[in-house]
Amino acid sequence: MKTPALKVDDLSVWFEKSGVRVPVVDHISFTINAGDATGLVGESGCGKTMTAMAILGLLPASGFGVSCAGIEINGRDISRLNASRRRAILGRDIAIIFQQPATALDPVFTIGQQVGAVYRRHFGGGKKQVRQTMLETLESVGFKQADDIAAAYPHQLSGGMRQLAMIAMATVCKPAIIIADEPTTALDGSTRTLILHQLKHLQALHRAAVLFISHDLGVVRQICRNVMVMYCGRIMESTDCESLFSHARHPYSAGLLSCIPRISAGRPEPVSAIPGQVPSAGDLPAGCHFAPRCTRAEARCHDSVPEPDDQTGGGAACFRPL
Numbered sequence: 001m002k003t004p005a006l007k008v009d010d011l012s013v014w015f016e017k018s019g020v021r022v023p024v025v026d027h028i029s030f031t032i033n034a035g036d037a038t039g040l041v042g043e044s045g046c047g048k049t050m051t052a053m054a055i056l057g058l059l060p061a062s063g064f065g066v067s068c069a070g071i072e073i074n075g076r077d078i079s080r081l082n083a084s085r086r087r088a089i090l091g092r093d094i095a096i097i098f099q100q101p102a103t104a105l106d107p108v109f110t111i112g113q114q115v116g117a118v119y120r121r122h123f124g125g126g127k128k129q130v131r132q133t134m135l136e137t138l139e140s141v142g143f144k145q146a147d148d149i150a151a152a153y154p155h156q157l158s159g160g161m162r163q164l165a166m167i168a169m170a171t172v173c174k175p176a177i178i179i180a181d182e183p184t185t186a187l188d189g190s191t192r193t194l195i196l197h198q199l200k201h202l203q204a205l206h207r208a209a210v211l212f213i214s215h216d217l218g219v220v221r222q223i224c225r226n227v228m229v230m231y232c233g234r235i236m237e238s239t240d241c242e243s244l245f246s247h248a249r250h251p252y253s254a255g256l257l258s259c260i261p262r263i264s265a266g267r268p269e270p271v272s273a274i275p276g277q278v279p280s281a282g283d284l285p286a287g288c289h290f291a292p293r294c295t296r297a298e299a300r301c302h303d304s305v306p307e308p309d310d311q312t313g314g315g316a317a318c319f320r321p322l
Helices: 048-056 083-089 111-123 127-140 146-151 159-171 189-206 217-223 241-246 251-258
Strands: 006-017 020-032 037-041 065-067 070-073 094-097 177-181 209-214 226-231 234-240
Touching (some): 020 037, 020 048, 020 209, 020 226, 020 234, 037 048, 037 217, 048 094, 048 209, 094 159, 111 127, 111 159, 127 146, 127 159, 177 189, 189 217, 217 241, 226 241, 226 251, 234 241, 241 251
Parallel strands (some): 037 209, 037 226, 094 177
Antiparallel strands (some): 006 020, 006 070
16 A cells, blocks of 8 residues: 555644633544645635644644644654754645735745745755756746746736745645645636646646645536545545535535536526534534534434544545435
8 A cells, every 4th residue: 555645644723712622623634645636625714724734833832732643744744743843844845835825925035036945945055056946946837937937026926926936936845745725716717727727737747745725616626636525623525526526425515516606508507505604613513513504414413423434534424414
């Protein structure tokens, strides 16, 4: 059996409120193989970004608690590393593409300086070598005039170009794992298509494992092989994209799919919304957190937490799957 590029085992994140532990991410486990892309989807506030920050070790030292049985990159457990040793792998072995490049990029340095600094931080090298690597990376993400982009400051670029620059920073060291946190949010359709195309190209080029975080199931379907549906910090369903879109088994997954508008030549199909809203982390219902919004809920759903019905840890975590 080959070693997965990323293995997350029993990860939990919480914060304290009035002396009570409030879960944000609740005992999740998953693996992603080299060259594969897995989507992590769900409504806003479900814990998707918190999962990414916990994997990277970027949560504040005070205010949040994190526990896990292990976070492995190509078989190496990084969960027990101290802050200094953890920083040595960030950007080199695992990297993130942030949701808002305008705030993630430093406004006082050029794009070339920022991309080059990531490579120099991990591999060193002379000025000429660093610049050559930086330019090649900018070209690999789709910039035809790499010299001009390298000399530009973030405010001189469009939103899509800033996102491509973020992708260049994330891939300049050819990391084994890329976490893409809503990388196409607020972009127009053509720019979004370009960003997804470049991500798929780089994924294949570097054999990187991608954790693609999004609330847009349509985008996830384009780029991912597998998908995990998250609700209130728990994985509700874990399967391949084809199975999810052809027959979602968890009522929450089916609810998300029913919210996607469908364009057809005839009369458009109605878009149905999931009743209610995501509860706050400090006011989670007992049992299955989705039970108060679920039309299939029965008494035990409000008292007990269902386990995934697949022996491999996947499938739907539901007492009455579809």
